[in-house]
Amino acid sequence: MKILIADGLDQNGQNILKEAGHELVVKHYEPDDLVKAIPEFEGIIVRSATKVPQAVIDAGKNLKLIARAGTGIDNIDHQYARSLGIAVLNAPGANSYSVAELVFAHLLSLARSLNQATNSLREGRWEKKNFGNGFELAGKTLGIVGFGRIGKIVARLAIAWGIRVIVYDVAEIETELAVTIVTLDELLHTSDFITLHTPKSSQPLITEKEIAMMKRGVLIVNCARGNAIDEKALLDGLNSGQVGGAGLDVYSEEPPKNLELVRHPRVSCTPHIGANTIEAQQRVGVEIAQRIVDFIKTL
Numbered sequence: 001m002k003i004l005i006a007d008g009l010d011q012n013g014q015n016i017l018k019e020a021g022h023e024l025v026v027k028h029y030e031p032d033d034l035v036k037a038i039p040e041f042e043g044i045i046v047r048s049a050t051k052v053p054q055a056v057i058d059a060g061k062n063l064k065l066i067a068r069a070g071t072g073i074d075n076i077d078h079q080y081a082r083s084l085g086i087a088v089l090n091a092p093g094a095n096s097y098s099v100a101e102l103v104f105a106h107l108l109s110l111a112r113s114l115n116q117a118t119n120s121l122r123e124g125r126w127e128k129k130n131f132g133n134g135f136e137l138a139g140k141t142l143g144i145v146g147f148g149r150i151g152k153i154v155a156r157l158a159i160a161w162g163i164r165v166i167v168y169d170v171a172e173i174e175t176e177l178a179v180t181i182v183t184l185d186e187l188l189h190t191s192d193f194i195t196l197h198t199p200k201s202s203q204p205l206i207t208e209k210e211i212a213m214m215k216r217g218v219l220i221v222n223c224a225r226g227n228a229i230d231e232k233a234l235l236d237g238l239n240s241g242q243v244g245g246a247g248l249d250v251y252s253e254e255p256p257k258n259l260e261l262v263r264h265p266r267v268s269c270t271p272h273i274g275a276n277t278i279e280a281q282q283r284v285g286v287e288i289a290q291r292i293v294d295f296i297k298t299l
């Protein structure tokens with residue numbers, strides 16, 4: 001099968017595909033060029049950068065599979081593709097640990113004002129007093145919204161840290177982990193830190209109403225999908241002090257055009273790099289390649 005690797009793929013993953021006899025073209029196309037190039041390919045592998053909307057699928061007359069080297073498939077019009085009999089594959093779970101670790105990077109950064117302290121020292125200042133009001137994560141309550149693959153790893157890491165963990169999920173939760181299952185309202189009322197691990201949804205999960213229910217000074221982390229939080233409500237919450245800090249890896253628009261939120265001094269932010277670790281990319285590359293090889297065997 002002739003497969004386009006549109007956003008790069010780990011070398012081990014590429015080797016698996018080549019050894020199975022597939023022809024690979026590693027090339028990134030801008031949206032209009034992708035529509036022109038796609039007819040010659042039977043498969044396409046994307047990460048986040050390349051979108052596969054209906055126009056690309058319609059132009060891809062020979063497409064048999066669309067693969068996402070990652071978890072979410074919201075950059076692919078997957079329902080439309082499947083309605084035409086085109087398979088949509090992903091590699092869920094291979095990057096979960098990396099995303100979970102980034103949650104703690106943001107929480108620690110916020111708890112100890114790492115970004116401001118770094119900038120202050122770089123500018124030649126020694127502001128021990130200004131940065132003397134940090135706090136520990138241990139002993140606090142972390143609320144996890146969405147207790148799937150990533151939420152569970154966050155819980156395990158938090159428990160090891162001495163953090164009390166409460167969790168909410170729309171699905172029934174069965175777990176061996178030492179967590180307390182609560183309602184969303186209870187989670188909002190009692191958490192010192194809240195982290196979101198839900199799939200992309202049409203409506204924000206956290207709006208002005210939910211923020212008003214939270215403890216004053218709460219830290220909110222979103223390494224899931226940008227539209228999980230109403231960003232205007234979050235900015236208002238930060239400005240009023242209701243929200244003590246926010247750790248963001250994802251945005252309603254990527255890259256964000258409105259920089260007010262990311263420039264806020266109590267925001268720790270990264271450009272959607274939750275899955276971008278060496279280990280995660282290796283695991284994702286191998287897992288998606290193996291899934292593609294197995295799928296093609298069934299054709």
Ligand SMILES: NC(=O)c1ccc[n+]([C@@H]2O[C@H](COP(=O)([O-])OP(=O)(O)OC[C@H]3O[C@@H](n4cnc5c(N)ncnc54)[C@H](O)[C@@H]3O)[C@@H](O)[C@H]2O)c1
Nearest residue numbers: 072146147148149150169170171197198199223224274275
């Ligand atoms: N930042 C990154 O680079 C990065 C990388 C990988 C995944 N993600 C995102 O992280 C999120 C979680 O990924 P995952 O692999 O843990 O997914 P998952 O499917 O394993 O878990 C999601 C959980 O959320 C629950 N859920 C759905 N809607 C809910 C709601 N309204 N309230 C509460 N719970 C709800 C589901 O029942 C499920 O248990 C996804 O949005 C994914 O796209 C981000």
